[in-house]
């Protein structure tokens with residue numbers, strides 16, 4: 533069976549199982565353990581952060597658990613539980629419609645709610661972990677349910693416990709968000725203040741709908757649409773380096789973009805490093821570095837996962853040679 537992925541890479545698996553409830557998942561797991569005990573198991577979402585290096589010789593699970601449930605509310609906040617199979621951007625639109633705020637800056641990031649909690653998606657200064665209260669999952673081994681409070685999820689920049697020690701061990705089934713009833717726009721990152729002014733809005737009267745639309749417009753202008761050109765968004769993480777390393781690079785490249793990170797470290801822009809290394813808009817066979825956003829690798833048509841991997845390695849080698857920085861992929865290689 534074909535596995536959908538936004539890179540548009542041809543990849544098959546033995547069986548793809550979609551489930552729409554915890555009970556259906558437990559039944560599917562019982563069947564898998566009986567029939568396919570020795571095959572590997574992979575849980576996916578909408579395939580927007582996956583790179584298949586070949587066919588997947590195992591069973592693939594996908595959530596279709598839906599539902600938005602108001603669990604609790606105070607004068608200022610709501611606790612909302614969302615099914616892992618909901619499309620994240622649809623939920624953000626619905627939340628804004630209902631007057632629940634905090635996720636506007638994550639608008640238009642592709643993928644499901646379950647994956648958002650695994651990946652700790654982030655954009656424009658907001659990360660999923662800023663608004664996650666707890667995550668529910670079911671063990672792929674024995675079907676037991678587990679709940680992780682946010683502080684147990686080991687969240688970091690595009691990191692979580694689900695991407696590390698628990699990778700491949702649980703299906704995330706539901707995520708509870710703590711959202712605010714008061715809209716407070718976060719405009720500090722990615723030129724949002726300027727974009728707000730250009731759109732003709734005043735910061736003091738900006739609505740969540742308007743901010744969402746500004747972000748959607750920026751993203752559409754900047755990022756390739758996977759329906760037109762296969763890609764998985766940012767292919768590499770922005771590297772975080774020591775203050776000393778950043779100072780050394782800044783003395784050689786005074787125009788290098790840099791941002792304060794945790795523990796006195798400095799975050800650099802991987803896209804800038806790739807561009808300086810001469811890769812922006814360049815191809816290697818059917819794989820290419822996008823011509824408007826060097827952080828994005830694209831499938832020009834007919835690329836295999838190995839073609840993309842080859843390009844990834846070539847880019848990494850040149851950045852390492854020129855800047856002494858080891859870029860790390862954000863995309864999950866399967």
Ligand SMILES: Cc1cc2nc3c(=O)[nH]c(=O)nc-3n(C[C@H](O)[C@H](O)[C@H](O)COP(=O)(O)OP(=O)(O)OC[C@H]3O[C@@H](n4cnc5c(N)ncnc54)[C@H](O)[C@@H]3O)c2cc1C
Pocket residue numbers: 538574575576577578579580581582595616641642643644645646647648650651652653654655702703704705755756757758763764765766864
């Ligand atoms: C055009 C484009 C723009 C993007 N922009 C951004 C951005 O701005 N910020 C950002 O952070 N990301 C961005 N991404 C990456 C991507 O949208 C996110 O990583 C997203 O969370 C992936 O969701 P998905 O449902 O497609 O998950 P998949 O790619 O299918 O899976 C991602 C990971 O989550 C695991 N997983 C998925 N669902 C479950 C589940 N229910 N239970 C257990 N494990 C699960 C998978 O095993 C895999 O490890 C972009 C991607 C594209 C294509």
